[in-house]
Amino acid sequence: MRLATAANEAYTASLAVSELLGCKQCGGGRGRTRKASGLDHERLKLEAVERVEIIFELGIRIPRPLGHGPSRFIPEKEILQVGSEDAQMHTLFADSFAALGRLDNITLVMVFHPQYLESFLKTQHYLLQMDGPLPLHYRHYIGIMGLLKAEEHSWSLAELVHAVVLLTHYHSLASFTFGCGISPEIHCDGGHTFRPPSVSNYCFCDITNGNHSVDEMQVNSAGNVSVSDSFFEVEALMEKMRQLQECRDEEEASQEEMASRFEIEKRESMFVFSSDDEEATPARDVSRHFEDTSYGYKDFSRHGMHVPTFRVQDYCWEDHGYSLVNRLYPDVGQLIDEKFHIAYNLTYNTMAMHKDVDTSMLRRAIWNYIHCMFGIRYDDYDYGEINQLLDRSFKVYIKTVVCTPEKVTKRMYDSFWRQFKHSEKVHVNLLLIEARMQAELLYALRAITRYMT
């Protein structure tokens, strides 16, 4: 009894400490929360310093952040451009800071696309904090389970829908986190170290990537060498898009041809896998949460199982999924719907160095490719386009991010679309995670609908 209390106290104390460190970090000149200057930053800083002094006096060891910036894939200088944020980003930062007491790495990366980030944060807030069928602690539990890819038992339909939405949300979030190489937060495993900086330059957060600084050098040199190559990549891609646009009306593939293109794409997607496969996957301490340790993504037809094609025209988000979610978990359908719309329609009409490009074809190809991997078919789409527009390294990346996010490596991230901007790669990730979420939701909701009828 007494022990328990003591442990409890120790825990709250440690929380307090980590909270303080959050402050120290923000006040410590990294300039992050200066963006959230709606709050009195200078005062925060002063007090944080004061309190850190207290901590020193108490002899508590101070952890030091590992990693370099919010993402392991994207150089820090690309992300944090102090003072360059516009009013919208500023508001988002302020809100996000207000909600968490700090700016988490996901937010800092996602803010490349503020319009989406806003919708994302709103949805996440609603799912976790607002009125809903599931008690709060269940939500977090399911969220964690979602990150670990474990399924949950079901309860009432409303609770089930809530759980399903949470699971899919966190599945997607996992994809984003690994897809963009989000660094662990300071309070997480691998986010900090107690070692003094000089002891070793070994970073255990970089398990998948080896030494960070070396990596960066490689990228730079690789980038220099292949500038012309990748320049042509973009040109070639745009040329293909133009061709497809033009000959769409002329060349008419037969129905059989169209059907087989989908099947080919679907089948191929199963075999798209990175040669990095053998690379050690991070030994995360999550296995204890699984009963079945072999649990994870399985290619359905690799195992000789035939899964019937899911036809969007028979069950789609707009007509069916939305209504079901909104019926059982009011308002969430609306939020997710908005999020899908924003992610699907988001465009800046740029491609790498080119401006005023209609990217809708490319975006649709990415979206439909992901759905294709999940066996979802659009009657009105020519899956031949995918092959034209998405090259192998891109497919490897997509497949890995969507199906086995924990296996994404920096090499994969770097090797596709080499000439594109980081913000564009983050944009791709948004498409990936939303398409994944929709695909998962569609299957789950269709099952629920069938159960109901």
Added chain:
Amino acid sequence: MEKMSRVTTALGGSALTGRTMHCHLDAPANAISVCRDAAQVVVAGRSIFKIYAIEEEQFVEKLNLRVGRKPSLNLSCADVVWHQMDENLLATAATNGVVVTWNLGRPSRNKQDQLFTEHKRTVNKVCFHPTEAHVLLSGSQDGFMKCFDLRRKDSVSTFSGEALGGQSESVRDVQFSIRDYFTFASTFENGNVQLWDIRRPDRCERMFTAHNGPVFCCDWHPEDRGWLATGGRDKMVKVWDMTTHRAKEVHCVQTIASVARVKWRPECRHHLATCSMMVDHNIYVWDVRRPFVPAAMFEEHRDVTTGIAWRHPHDPSFLLSGSKDSTLCQHLFRDASQPVERANPEGLCYGLFGDLAFAAKESLVATESGRKPYTGDRRHPIFFKRKLDPAEPFAGLASSALSVFEMEPGTGSMSWFVDTAERYALAGRPLAELCDHNAKVARELGRNQVAQTWTMLRIIYCSPGLVPATNLNHSVGKGSSCGLPLMNSFNLKDMAPGLGSETRLDRSKGDTRSDTVLLDSSATLITNEDNEETEGSDVPADYLLGDVEGEEDELYLLDPEHAHSEEPEYVLPQEAFPLRHEIVDTPPGPEHLQDKADSPHVSGSEADAASLVPMDSSFSLISVSHALYDSRLPPDFFSALVCDMLRFYAEQGDVQMAVSVLIVLGERVRKDIDEQTQEHWYTSYIDLLQRFCLWNVSNQVVKLSTSRAISCLNQASTTLHVNCSHCKRPMSSRGWVCDRCHRCASMCAVCHHVVKGLFVWPRYGPGAPVAVAEEERCTVERRADLSYAEFMQHYAFSRPVILQGLTDNSRFRVLCSRERLLASFGDSVVRLSTANTYSYRKVDLPFQEYVEQMLHPQDPLSMGNDTLYFFGDNNFTEWASLFRHYSPPPFGLLGTTPAYSFGIAGAGSGVPFHWHGPGFSEVIYGRKRWFLYPPEKTPEFHPNKTTLAWLRDTYPALAPSARPLECTIQAGEVLYFPDRWWHATLNLDTSVFISTFLS
């Protein structure tokens, strides 16, 4: 009859006949369309495309249009339409974006006529021109509408649904106007509806937002030129008058699911049929003027209905439908179910003074009690009655009787209910105490029957344990002369009574060793036997009296049987004490008494006494005399009776009693009352509690309820509305950042971080700063315009009060700003005192230095006597220029003269509990929290610890009854504290304040 003849005319002499029927299709249907002869219907879906003849008794398959060995996606139909002028002409919209026309007149098996592959995405809708033979319109997911002339190979014109800004929106429906030759309407996924002139593809004639979310369907009224009905995913059907300058919504029907199709009913101006795409399988026919209850309902389908069509454009009684459940149905209007028939129109409303008006169907009321329907009096003027519109179809059904139940004056008082609810104890103490407490409460409120019930419950459920003890003592005292069989566990050991009592006395001396020896042989037996009577079991008590100073947990560990006893709320040590006190009175030894008095458990604990108090003499008599029978009767012997009793109370309307007993007895009776009844009681009681704003009690009841349906009430719909402390406006998005003034509403007094949960006390570990949340709790009255007489009468000598709006010190406030003060008095020396109860140490310091160096938030770790604080000891000559601008509260007390004390202190600082003469304290800047106790109630505190420390360490553990009066004084408010009241203060912000002592 009249209608019938009209139908006949319309149909050219051949009235339709038929019955409600259905036929099975091979696959789910996506759409249906009727031939103009009203004798054939075409069904289309992903893998079905057939024409059926509608015969008298059945559907007969006439033609399968899906020919060819390899089914093509061109045949995967999203929509189908049959030309209303040409019986041979059909068009389909394919999911792959192809528009196909079909000519039934072709001699070959394949009737496919033309193929238009202009759309890039799924085509959602096709529509023929009502009067033009060759004009076909299509609307597609790609955001375009195309108009085809069937005599040409390509589309004639393309209409883009692109809204301003470029994003093309999917077209969900297109419909030619029936009356205007050139007009068609289109609906979009973004909620818009557009009106087009077929000759003007460059821009739409009109556009408006009709729904929130996709508009799935629209239908022009067959007669009314300008009426367009639209149905959306937002579950609404809206009727728009398009003849006016701006589209005007004339009717709106709220359905229960997204609206997939809408079709006006022929010959019935206000009727339309709808079906849904999800969840709801029924087809409804609505009278748009009666938007709440459908006029008719067809419930044949087992999956969602995907297509509906009236069989003949002038016959209102035949409706055809296709569904995902692979059936095609013909519905006859006369077979439809009419929900309005099933409804019992009833209305109930409370008046201002508790009168209750009840309106119900006449037939229901009149037969019930022979009561005469209410005819109205002058208090309820009859002109409020709505005039009935004879044209309305439900007028006949809606006639009702109105009864009004008036309150008799004085009977409305429910104070007993409120008092009872507030004072009852429902958990947290042993059953016996709860019963006694509640009995006492009931008796004090004059509810003797209830009080008696509680007492009886106590006897039934709690006495077995106590009574044996008394009994034992009696037997010992009387040398066992009574010869009664003892029901104490010691009997069971086959020992002589005398020996048994000796054993127990030995043990109570603390001789644990002999204890074990003696108990050894029968320990199991004892515990087993005692299990039912844990409440009074003495075995654990002995452990307690022995040398085991252990915690409760250990006790339970020593006695695993008890850990599983059926009374989880039972607290062993407390319950054990009555035994000991009983023993005190027995002869065996004054030294024994001594022995016990030394025990810290006995001497120190007030709980002992408390548990003894209710045992008045009469009660023990009862228990003694009935003990014999009790002992043999297991407590659940009575449960049937108790349950009856609960039902009795519930039926009497005292659901409070039923629920309270239910909670207090818990498992003992729960299983004997069915879940539903319990739930019903709980909900009734909670509802009542909430009507009386007894939120806390209701919450407690919810929490204590064992019914799952009830306890989950706490998990949902708990919305907290917070207002900004600066601008007083509600903060909607987040509870602690105001959107309007862009400030954090409440900051921690110490670390100046945002306090998010105003309702939680953040508890940090040692060493970390304490965040002081400003609790909403305020138990001091606030009075805005208090007169002096009132002040003297109600407050001056009896209790504190917060005065508002008595004086205007805005000028003084301006002078007290940091800059002004520093400018005027920066060099003046101020005398600082220590912030503890007895403040002796004084430090002199220039004001500027104090402000700059010492005005920091309170360190929660430092002691009060080490903390310097600027308050009082003011040099009035130096500061006079400031103080003369202060207007003190206008209330004086006879024989006192006011004296000012001015102070400035950092957040988190404050003076711990102390008292002195009466006075006022006004906050100029910041906020100050006060904790007050009346003179007779000395608070528990350490004189050298800061208020902050007290708040952190002592306050949270205070029982509600031991809490101080408390409040937060905002800038501009004045607190009056009477003579000798204990008080402690805490500055929530860096505060400037001035006190006026009356001494």
